[in-house]
Structures are given as C-alpha cells and as structure tokens.
Amino acid sequence: MGTWQHLFLCGGLLLRGGGRIPAPLGRSRSLVCRRQLSGADSENLKQRRTQIMSRGLPKQKPIEGVKQVIVVASGKGGVGKSTTASKAIGLLDVDVYGPSIPKMMNLKGNPELSQNNLMRPLFNYGIACMSMGFLVEETAPVVWRGLMVMSAIEKLLRQVDWGQLDYLVVDMPPGTGDVQLSVSQNIPISGAVIVSTPQDIALMDAHKGAEMFRKVHVPVLGLVQNMSVFQCPNCKHKTHIFGADGAKKLAQTLDLDVLGEIPLYPSIRETSDTGQPVVFSQPESDEAKAYLRIAMEVVRRLPPPPE
Numbered sequence: 001m002g003t004w005q006h007l008f009l010c011g012g013l014l015l016r017g018g019g020r021i022p023a024p025l026g027r028s029r030s031l032v033c034r035r036q037l038s039g040a041d042s043e044n045l046k047q048r049r050t051q052i053m054s055r056g057l058p059k060q061k062p063i064e065g066v067k068q069v070i071v072v073a074s075g076k077g078g079v080g081k082s083t084t085a086s087k088a089i090g091l092l093d094v095d096v097y098g099p100s101i102p103k104m105m106n107l108k109g110n111p112e113l114s115q116n117n118l119m120r121p122l123f124n125y126g127i128a129c130m131s132m133g134f135l136v137e138e139t140a141p142v143v144w145r146g147l148m149v150m151s152a153i154e155k156l157l158r159q160v161d162w163g164q165l166d167y168l169v170v171d172m173p174p175g176t177g178d179v180q181l182s183v184s185q186n187i188p189i190s191g192a193v194i195v196s197t198p199q200d201i202a203l204m205d206a207h208k209g210a211e212m213f214r215k216v217h218v219p220v221l222g223l224v225q226n227m228s229v230f231q232c233p234n235c236k237h238k239t240h241i242f243g244a245d246g247a248k249k250l251a252q253t254l255d256l257d258v259l260g261e262i263p264l265y266p267s268i269r270e271t272s273d274t275g276q277p278v279v280f281s282q283p284e285s286d287e288a289k290a291y292l293r294i295a296m297e298v299v300r301r302l303p304p305p306p307e
Contacts, residue, residue, distance in 0.1 A: 060188050063157065066090065066168045067305040068190040070298065071218070073172035073180065073209050074202070090121070090128045090165040094156055094183060095173035096149050097142050099133035106275025110134060111160075118161035125280050130160050146178055153182050166305075174205070176212040184216040190302050191221040193259065198225055198246030206247075210254050221301045222259040223247045224294060230264040259301075260294035262287075 063069065093101035102108065105127065111119040111134055121128035132152060136142060144152070162168065170189075173179050183189075192213045196206035210220050225247035231238045241264060251258050262268070265287045271278045279288045 060186060062188055062306075063160075063162065063168065065162045066165045068166065068302060069168050069170060069187055070221075070302070071170045071172055071183065071189055071192045071213075072195060073192055073213070074174055074195045074206055089126075090162055090168040091130075091171065092156060092160075092168060093129070093131035093133065093171045094153055094179055095171060096132045096144070096152055096179065097173065099131045101129055101131045101171060102133035102138075103275060104272050104277065105129050107134070108138075114161045116161065118159050119155075120161050124275075125277065128162060128165065130156060132156070150178060150182055153179055154186075157183070157186055167299075176208055180209075180212060181216065184213065184218050189218045190305075191219045191298070193221055193224060193298060195224045195226055196247055196250070197227045198240065198243040200243065200246065202242075203246050203250045207250060207254065210256070219303075220254070220256060221298055222257045223251050223254075224259050225261045227264040228261040233266075259297045260290060262290050262294075 091101060091105070093099050105124050107122045107124050107129055109122060111122060111130065114120055119130065121130045122134060123129070132142065170183060172183070192210075194206050194210050194213075196202045206223065210223075213220050227242055228240070228247075229238050229244070230241050247258050247261075263286075265278075267282060267285065268278050268287055271281050278285060279291050282288055
C-alpha cells in the first residue's frame with residue numbers, strides 16, 4: 001500500500017500588578033505612595049511580569065519518534081471527522097467520551113506495555129492506532145470530570161511508544177474545549193484540517209474551530225467539505241441534502257482553501273461500520289480517490305519536517 005493510501009487510510013491571562021501601602025495613623029487613607037522606576041528596575045519588572053504570565057502554560061514537547069502531527073477537527077459532531085481522520089500512518093483518537101476509531105479500524109483489545117512501560121499501539125492495515133476505546137469497555141460510558149479527562153489525554157500523548165512515524169493524525173473531539181487546547185499547547189502541530197458538512201449550523205461551529213486553532217498558533221491547512229452531494233445509485237440524479245458550497249463560502253471568509261469534497265456515498269458508511277476503510281477495501285473507487293486527493297493536498301501544504 002502506498003504512502004498516500006496510508007496517509008488517509010485512517011480518512012491569556014492579563015496580569016495587572018499593583019499594591020496598596022497602608023496609610024500611617026493620622027493620615028488620609030487615600031494617600032498613595034509612588035516612586036519613579038529606574039530603567040533597570042523597569043526592565044526587571046517587565047521580565048518578572050513575563051515570567052508570571054507564562055506560569056501554568058505547558059511547554060510544547062514533541063512526541064518521540066513522530067516527525068509531524070496533523071489534527072483533524074470540527075466544531076460540530078456528526079460531520080464525518082473521524083471517517084476522514086481514519087486515513088493515516090499513525091492515528092491517535094483523543095475523543096475520550098466518544099472514541100470511534102477502534103470500530104472504524106476493526107481493532108479490539110488492550111495495548112501491551114513496552115520495556116519502558118509505555119503502551120504499544122494496536123495495528124491494522126499497517127496503521128498504528130491508539131484510542132481511549134482500547135482502555136475501556138466498548139459499551140461503558142466514560143463519566144469523568146475535566147481533570148480526569150486531562151490526565152487521560154496526557155497519557156495518550158506521552159505514554160505511547162509510536163516507534164518512528166512520518167505522520168501522526170490526531171482525531172479531535174467536536175467543539176473547542178479543554179481537549180483541543182491541551183493537545184494544541186502540549187505538542188507541536190504541523191497543521192489542522194477542519195471537516196464540515198455544507199449545512200449552516202455545522203459551518204458556524206467549523207468557523208469557531210478554525211479561529212480557535214489560529215488563536216493557539218496552529219496553522220489551518222484548509223477545509224474538507226464532507227457529505228457534499230448525494231447521487232442516486234439508480235437514476236444518477238444529484239441532490240445537495242445539506243446545501244451546496246457551504247465550505248467554499250466559509251473558506252473565503254477565513255481566507256483558506258477547500259482541500260477537497262467527499263460526496264455522500266453509502267459505501268463510506270458501510271465500510272466504516274464494518275471496520276474496512278474504503279481506501280483499503282475499494283482502492284479504485286471514486287470514494288477512495290476523493291480521500292487520496294485530499295491526502296496529497298494536505299501533505300503538499302505541510303511545512304518541511306524538522307531535522
């Protein structure tokens with residue numbers, strides 16, 4: 001299987017300092033003591049403020065063995081984000097509450113531990129996969145508060161032995177919450193891909209997702225319009241069930257490009273449900289070729305990998 005098939009097989013705090021000096025007895029409480037700062041004192045104060053403001057912000061640390069990280073995200077759930085992400089060489093599913101990669105990649109079981117006490121990914125179709133779905137029962141709901149979720153994300157980021165990967169695709173949960181911020185701030189990300197349907201309500205959330213990545217200085221590579229059109233298998237009539245050209249209009253608003261469109265094919269749903277990604281099970285189909293074109297476009301826009 002070629003590189004392109006592997007790549008898309010898996011588819012501040014503003015601190016304002018100040019102090020109050022107690023007024024001596026017999027003096028007005030409104031008395032304020034001020035002194036003129038020297039140049040050296042002023043510079044020291046600026047440095048001190050910078051140090052204080054940086055507290056609590058994690059220092060980005062690369063994932064050992066991984067050259068480039070690509071995140072696949074959407075503002076809204078149910079737009080086909082996981083289906084698009086499940087086309088990669090290494091695949092990390094950080095959707096703690098609703099992991100779907102194990103089913104789409106036809107994987108079950110618990111990760112084994114390496115000699116360094118790191119979890120080893122599970123493999124299928126030549127793809128290294130890690131997901132919270134491997135660590136909990138398939139039907140068990142994850143009823144966790146935020147701190148437990150953040151602890152789980154930290155383990156998924158730092159306690160997995162990926163070996164050597166050219167690309168790691170991270171399947172994000174919907175929304176713009178703690179998980180997205182934690183991932184973006186903890187590891188260097190080469191680029192983000194935003195997936196949306198043409199529907200207005202999905203595009204609104206996709207817009208927020210793109211703006212969030214920009215705020216945390218993650219380059220947005222472009223948009224993918226999923227479920228763009230449905231073609232009747234009998235009469236071949238095309239119907240825009242969720243609207244037409246919505247992603248194109250949003251891309252113009254955000255000054256981004258559309259990386260590609262994925263029509264609403266029943267085969268994509270069927271192959272995903274059976275754990276046989278369409279790029280692997282039907283590599284010559286129009287559906288597979290649509291994913292491969294997007295994969296090539298994503299790689300073309302990535303910055304050169306670090307030495």
